Amino acid sequence: MPRNHPAGPNHKPGKSVQGLAGVGVAALIVIALTMLLKGRAALTEGPPPRAPLTVATIDYRLQDSYLRTVSYLGLVVAGRKANLAFEIPGRIASLPHRQGSPVTTGDVIAELDDASLQAQRQATVAALRRAQAELELARLKAKRQEDLRATDAVSREAFDETRLRARALQAQVEAASAQLAGIDIDIGKTRLVAPYAGLIADHYVHEGTVVNPGVPVVRLLETTQREAHIGVAAARARSLERGRHYSLTLHGRQIGAELLTVRPDVDPVTRSATAVFAIPEGIDVLDGEPVNLELEETVELKGGWLPISALLEGERGVWTVLRIEEGRESTVTLREGVEVLDIRGDQAFVRGTLTDGSRVVATGVHRVTPGTAVQLKGSR
Numbered sequence: 001m002p003r004n005h006p007a008g009p010n011h012k013p014g015k016s017v018q019g020l021a022g023v024g025v026a027a028l029i030v031i032a033l034t035m036l037l038k039g040r041a042a043l044t045e046g047p048p049p050r051a052p053l054t055v056a057t058i059d060y061r062l063q064d065s066y067l068r069t070v071s072y073l074g075l076v077v078a079g080r081k082a083n084l085a086f087e088i089p090g091r092i093a094s095l096p097h098r099q100g101s102p103v104t105t106g107d108v109i110a111e112l113d114d115a116s117l118q119a120q121r122q123a124t125v126a127a128l129r130r131a132q133a134e135l136e137l138a139r140l141k142a143k144r145q146e147d148l149r150a151t152d153a154v155s156r157e158a159f160d161e162t163r164l165r166a167r168a169l170q171a172q173v174e175a176a177s178a179q180l181a182g183i184d185i186d187i188g189k190t191r192l193v194a195p196y197a198g199l200i201a202d203h204y205v206h207e208g209t210v211v212n213p214g215v216p217v218v219r220l221l222e223t224t225q226r227e228a229h230i231g232v233a234a235a236r237a238r239s240l241e242r243g244r245h246y247s248l249t250l251h252g253r254q255i256g257a258e259l260l261t262v263r264p265d266v267d268p269v270t271r272s273a274t275a276v277f278a279i280p281e282g283i284d285v286l287d288g289e290p291v292n293l294e295l296e297e298t299v300e301l302k303g304g305w306l307p308i309s310a311l312l313e314g315e316r317g318v319w320t321v322l323r324i325e326e327g328r329e330s331t332v333t334l335r336e337g338v339e340v341l342d343i344r345g346d347q348a349f350v351r352g353t354l355t356d357g358s359r360v361v362a363t364g365v366h367r368v369t370p371g372t373a374v375q376l377k378g379s380r
Contacts, residue, residue, distance in 0.1 A: 052331070052375040055361045055368060057324055060304050062356035066349050068299045068342055072272075074230025076250075076279065076289045078223070080196060083204070083216035086112060087189045092209045092217070099203055102223065103194045110217050112190035121183045128176035135169035142166050198222045201287070221287050226279040228257060228291045231272035236295060237262050240275055248277060249292040250285060303341055303351035309363045311340070311348060322361040322368055323354065324376070333361060335370040 090112030097109050142162040202219040205211060228248055232240065240246075245256045257277035266273050275293070279285060312320045312335075319340055322333040338352035354360070361368055368374060 052373040053368060054375045054377050055333075056363050056377045057359045058307065058310065058362040060306060060354045060356070060358040060360055062302065062304050062354075064302050065298050065300045066303065066305070066342065067296045069294050069296055069344065070233075070236070072230050072232050072293045072295070074228050074275075074291050074293065076285050076287055076291055077227050077229045078198070078221040078287045079225035079227050080198075080222040081201070081287075082195070082220055084109070084192055084195075084218045084220055085214050085216050086110075086192060086211060087213050088112070088186055089212050090114075090190060090210070092205055092207050092211060093190075095203055095205075095207055095218070097200045099200055101200045102198070103200060103220070104197045105194055107194045108191050109194050109200065109220070110192040112211075114187050114190040117183055117187045117190065121180065121187065124176060124180045124183055128173065128180055131169055131172040131176050135166060135173050138162060138166035138169050192217060194220060196220075196222055197224050224281060226283075226285060226287070227260065228277040228279055228293075230275050230277065230291065230293045231267065231270060232262075232275045232293070232295075234266045234271050234273050236297065237273040237275060246277065246293060246295075248279075249294070250279075250283065250289070255280065255283060299342070301341055301351065303349050304354070304356075305347045305349055306338075306360065307362055308343070308346050308348050310360055310365060311338070311350075312365050319350070321350075321354070322365055322370060324359040324361065324374070331376060332373055333368055333370055336360075 093111045093113040095110050097103055097107070103109055145158065145162050198220045200218060201221045204216045204218070211217060228250075230248075240259055240262055242259050242261060245258050247254050248257045249255075257279055260276045260278050263274045263276065277293075306321065310321050312322070319338050320335050321338055323336045325332050325334050336353055336358075338350040338354065340348050340350050342349040361374075
């Protein structure tokens with residue numbers, strides 16, 4: 001029989017050690033496989049579902065038409081404006097008012113040198129006085145001769161000659177008087193006066209300039225009565241009521257202005273008629289300043305009003321809204337295309353596939369993804 005030798009210091013582990021190592025590797029494989037399966041389970045389950053986003057909504061109300069505010073632009077125009085000129089020739093002696101200065105009715109705004117006319121007047125006055133003196137003398141002589149005719153102291157021929165001379169002198173007096181009146185009129189024409197209260201808008205000449213009759217010297221704009229001339233669409237202008245007050249925007253403030261008239265001619269290019277409004281006195285405004293008229297008109301288009309905050313810009317500039325679709329289990333949002341027809345303040349008049357009573361997201365639309373579940377504000 002073979003003999004069993006006891007293990008000594010030089011004995012090797014052999015197969016016993018190898019068995020222990022195999023058991024350890026198997027245990028590691030089991031652990032790794034368990035962790036892998038748990039990881040896959042975690043990936044399959046995914047993150048826990050989020051709570052539905054709470055949104056505010058508004059009901060879309062369909063209507064057959066809406067009121068649109070249309071703005072018409074115009075200009076402030078002086079009620080009267082004129083280029084003033086002298087009726088006689090002469091040299092400009094003075095322009096007492098500077099450009100932009102206010103004047104009242106009757107103020108002298110330009111003067112001609114009247115020295116030559118004053119000299120003519122003096123000569124005419126002297127001639128008139130001489131003719132008047134000679135006429136008085138001739139009348140006295142004719143009176144005496146008439147008294148002497150009763151005694152035949154004066155011949156009929158001498159008496160007639162005296163009477164005829166008196167008549168000739170009377171004609172000279174009348175002619176001199178007429179000449180003097182004409183000179184006085186011309187002297188009056190050397191002063192150019194304001195026909196109405198206004199503003200010196202421009203000077204066309206300077207002092208010392210020799211002007212002919214009719215040549216513009218000063219431009220005068222009326223300030224007591226100003227008008228607003230506004231071009232309004234011809235079809236709309238026909239509905240304006242003369243004498244009624246309308247609201248105009250001037251300097252960013254609203255003023256009431258009476259409609260004076262609507263001119264009958266229509267601009268062939270803009271197809272608009274000019275409406276003339278009277279601007280109330282006391283309004284500080286300059287000629288040529290812009291003025292605005294806003295009128296409401298009915299537009300026969302079907303649609304409804306929504307807040308601008310409910311609009312989302314989609315592809316190619318198309319606007320969309322998020323419509324609420326309420327189901328049994330959840331409430332979701334669906335994208336609906338709309339066309340914006342008009343905007344007034346923070347509201348937009350839109351039309352599209354929305355039906356009357358459709359509920360849409362009113363605010364925070366950029367936080368909502370179409371198709372996701374939402375919770376309506378105020379509901380549980």
